[in-house]
Amino acid sequence: MILPFCVYVLQSEKDLLLYHGFTTNLQERLKNHNKGRTPSTSGRIPLRLIFCEFYLLKSDALRREKYFKTTQGKRMLKTMLRNTLEYVEYPNK
Template sequence: MEDFYYVYILQSEKDGNKYTGYTSNLPLRFEAHQKGKVNSTKHRRPLKLIYFEGCLSQDDALRREKYLKTHYGKMYLGNRLKSYFTGQENKE
């Protein structure tokens, strides 16, 4: 699993906003987010990892990250995670 690149989605438990990124080491990158070492998410902690995909190349991961940040990518994620988000609404 060392040769994979991961596209991931984090959700802020503070404000509910999502963050999309990519990395070759998902556990290490998530830890950096949790410890506040990533500028774009340090004020949005705590964070939950709600989705990730593995890619075989860095180029594929970058393209997928870019797509998931588009309107159509967000629609895809909404449908893909529909039961997750429905469960979130029922908990509140």
């Protein structure tokens, strides 16, 4: 079974800030982000994918994306991705 709805987290290689989004075509969405076609991230390219989750239902994916944008969701993501975020910031550590 293919899970069509994706919630993803990108990190700017420029300033290391995170961006949360939703899509049904992750590869195309990443291309658009990195070509500067998304206003909210165009000044922060290049961006790298650091996390994604797939869902069967659009409503579940949108709820998860909304949660990631809350203070509690951001805190949880930083806890979940602690090692990834440290590695990206200090790759030789």
